Amino acid sequence: MTEPVLETRNLSKRFGALTASDDISIDLRAGEIHAVIGPNGAGKTTLIHQICGELRPDAGEIRLLGQDVTRLGTAARARAGLGRTFQVSALAMEDTVLQNAVLGALGASGRPWGFWRPVLNDRALRTRAQEALHRVGLDEMMAAPCAALSHGQRRQLEVAVALTLQPRAFIMDEPMAGLGTEGSKRLTGLLDGLRAQAPILLVEHDMDAVFALADRISVLVYGRVIATGRVDEIRANPEVRQAYLGEDA
């Protein structure tokens, strides 16, 4: 088997008496959507923070494309190929949709030190941003201020910004949260098409979306991965049913 795109090895993180990550080893392979599910407080956000570099693990290792990135900061990991979306949108609300997307392209270019030429006139950056916006279906909204977007559109923009980075792996933190049925459906379609470009590590509460999209699922409970497997395996796993679905009901 080829090496996974992204991988955590024995990741551990404690906050005082609380073990937020307990020896987590998961991997993300090319072409797949790997969903991480778990009840509230299971440590999903802590896991994402460690993968993206906002939290440093107490022990364990994070590898991206075979390279150890455990010691790198958020920005360096982004440059190494992580494209991330946020649960609570992290967009420059005072800026327009296009500006937000151009920011992504600018980050990908790695050259923010231009002080003279207007960034929006930069053809390369603009094209890249427009393509991403087109991909998520926000072409019409390019000139709108970000603050005017609906909740669902902000999620789409999040994805578009991640797309501009042309990442090697997507990390998506609850992209469906707060979306209506219609929005969920649209985003599901969008993500479905993305996996060919880069695999997605998807942390999600919306079980319909998870079961519709995921190739594999890992179940996180109290900071531990209690099961990893294909959708049908997880559905059938009694431990999961008891620990997770039972509690959720």
Add this chain to the structure above:
Amino acid sequence: MIAERHVNLALVLGLIVVPSWALAADEPFTITLATRAVILALAAVGLNIALGIGGLVSLGHAAFFGIGGYVMGILAYHAQTFTPLDLGAFSIAGTKAMPVIWLAAIVLSAFVAAVIGALSLRTSGVYFIMITLAFGQMFYYFAVSWRSYGGADGMSIYVRNSFPGLDTLVPIQFFALCLVLLGLVLYLNARLVRSRFGLALDAARQVPLRVRTVGLDPLRLKLAAFVLSGAVTGLAGALYADLNRFVSPAMFSWQFSGEIMVLVILGGTGRLFGPVLGAVVFVALEHFLGGLTDFWQIYLGIILLLIVLFARGGIIGLLCGKRGLHD
């Protein structure tokens, strides 16, 4: 609501028309006042780069203003006494040429801003406010005890420095020089806001996490903004010293840092012309209120208070409504 560019245009016209009128009416002090407003505006434009775009609330910008002032003072002092300026390893001659002084002021204040910024940006929020204040105070006390250059008394430069082709002692010529510099810096500032750096910096102020996530380092962006900001304020300091032909540690005082900040907020934080409007209004208030009563600062305080409470976004915000730098 008035379009922001109309306000800006009116401001520019005002800055040209009023001194021209003063020239015609032989009211040189009005020109001096306008020069003061323009130079303070330049200092505030500098702060606005850090504060308005970069979100860095610096209460230590007087440090750069003072450095600019002392660069002018020291170079001109050595020029007027024909003594070399001893820099340890080598010594240089003083100068009375404004372009050289400006360059030195810009370079030195940028360098100091890089050092202060690199140390201060480890902190954020109130701690950033206070650590910049601390650095400002260090410079203040250093200047107070620097006896070779006048200590707490400061020092006078008897003749205003020179600019090729101009007689800088004529108020209107010196004013024009300052206005051109302000215009130039504003133009650069406007370009900067729309540039790659401007976009990234503005985002770093709003959502640093996002900026990191696209692979940029917000701290480096902010540090660069701080350096640019310090350099512009340093230039303003050199001009201010030339306006008064005098430098003193008061240029380093925290009250002055506060005053520049007041100018920015008064006009409208983050607006291109906000600091200019703030400076013009402040100088005008000081002048006219002062004519009314000894206790004019009470009224100044009340006006400032009303603006904060009821005109968030400063005067431009009040006139033009909420809007970012980009339009």
Add this chain to the structure above:
Amino acid sequence: MQAGAGPGVFRGPPRLQRDRTARHMSAILIVEQILNGLQFGVMLFLMAAGLTLIFGVMGLINLAHGSLYMIGAFVAAAVAGATGSFLLAMICALVAAAVAGAIVEIVVIRRLYAAEHLDQVLATFALILIFSEGTRWVFGSFPMYLEIPDYLSGAVTLPGGIQYPLYRVMLIGAGLAVGLGLWALIEHTRIGIRIRAGENDREMVAALGVDISRLYTLVFALGAALAGLSGAMVGAIQSVQVGMGEPVLILAFVVIVIGGIGSIRGALVGALLVGLTDTLGGVFLPELFKLFMAPAAATSVGSALASMSIYIVMSLVLIWRPTGLFGGRA
């Protein structure tokens, strides 16, 4: 140039003898200077406690805190002048500052809680102008008279034969007592519980049905009262004049930033650190430099460094711990 470069006229030879400086450094002197630093620190603590409390609970940067200190001193001077009672003056100062604080909170400050730090800085800066010139308008441009009462004046002999002003001993005691009272208030009363809750989560307190705006007014008045009291107490040994609050305000900010904003314990530690650094630095740095420099140069370098010392300490602390010694949030 002129200033500083003194003219070459006759100037008295430096007759300061070096063997005398050795005598300056006696143990008693050191202990006395430590006491002085302690007393200064305790006074700073009273200012800083209110400031840090207000920031901790309401998230407000209050530059006008120094004005409340000034109000305390002026009211104390006025009351002592009219009645001759020092104790009454202290009480009135405390009450007046609290009332002034409450009024300011209700009229102005409460509109600022949601505002950015920047707006708070500007608004409270404006309040400084109003208070300073207002005080000058009411009380005139000359310093006011406030003196230590007879029963607190003079010096006492402390163990070890140290002569120390009784009033300063009283200041240390009173300051520590107020600090203790504050600690008891916050740790052991219902108001204290609410204050602590307010520091942690504002929405939560409001959700629990606590009248949040009354709590805020109360906290602000409490902070103001502490500032007023320290202004009044210090006013007896310093000049009661317009503008007396701002230097103390800056120091109090230094204190709370060193200690970590919002932390009363941090304010105490920071205040003592600043008090001791400032006092001991001013005395001993010039002496220290005399060990390897000419006395005149040592004095000037030493006192220059001494005047910067607290800011150097503060920036070192912040570079080492960006949220202060006991601070959690920025």
Add this chain to the structure above:
Amino acid sequence: MRKLFIAAALSALAGAAGAEVKVGMITTLSGGGAGLGIDVRDGFMLAIEQSGRDDIEVVIEDDQRKPGIAVQLADKMIQSDKVDVLTGIIWSNLAMAVVPAATAQGVFYLSPNAGPSQLAGAGCHPNYFNVAWQNDNLHEAAGAYANSAGYENSFLMAPNYPAGRDALTGYKRMFEGDLAGEVYTKLGQTDYAAEIAQIRASGADSVYFFLPGGMGISFLKQYANSGVEIPVVGPAFSFDQGILQAVGEAALGVVNTSQWSKDIDNPTNLAFVKAFQAEYGRLPSLYASQGFDTANLLLSALEKADPSDPDAFRAALMEADFDSTRGKFRFGPNHHPIQTIYARKVVKEGDVYTNKIIGVALKDHADAYADECKM
């Protein structure tokens, strides 16, 4: 900031070509040091009023004790108001910022207070006259007084700024004894416990301090309460009428040196004290007397010459042909006073603290910088 006083009968001027002489007064009227500026202004205006002259216009502006503002006001008064004479500045650093440029532009400057050494020495100017003192004068007098009082070992203290260092230099110039210590404090310092401890440990037989304004008040209050009994000598600045009431009992008995006192027995002074009290409802201070003398000097010169004839006007100023509140008054070659400086003691008269002359510290004293003045 701006206040326009049209001296005497404003109505008399109606329709006329305007005042013949314009005087610009830049002084500190707001903020911390406002008391001094107000006294100078009030003393000055009292003399103008008493003169009954209606052809003198005095433009008064507040410098807020900021050098930058002072320079701009000077520019304004010279450029726009076209004043003939400038006066009013309290602080030496402001004077250093304003005076050289102003006199270079041909304006006369009469200093009612600040007398930095530079302007008395190499930086002297024909158009600059100091009616108050050279800054060192009172300190020199204190040194002389210390000799006569038999002190042999003084502890010296001043803020760490040029005027502070000049002050101690002035004292040492005259004092013949030893120094038990010499301490420079922070400018604006409010707590002197550390210095008082050093004084206690120093073995001095006298303390000389120069701490203007609030600094002196703080020091005296703390010193009186420290249990240290070493006698203190100071310059008049910390004992003038304005702040003495704030120092109170702590100042009682302290000897200080001054070129003026309200009990100097001459008719001009007695009349001045009375008139000032009647006009403003308070006792005049040192600064008020200086403002008053400055105006009278100006008036005396205007009797003889017009500022439009600078040489004649300068000569008329130089004569100093006016009745000073200090009694005998004349200028030295560098346009600084040669005057008698008294030792005074703080006493209580009824409820009011004030000073009483106890002797002459220096008679007909000229400053030490006159030789360096080349004009």
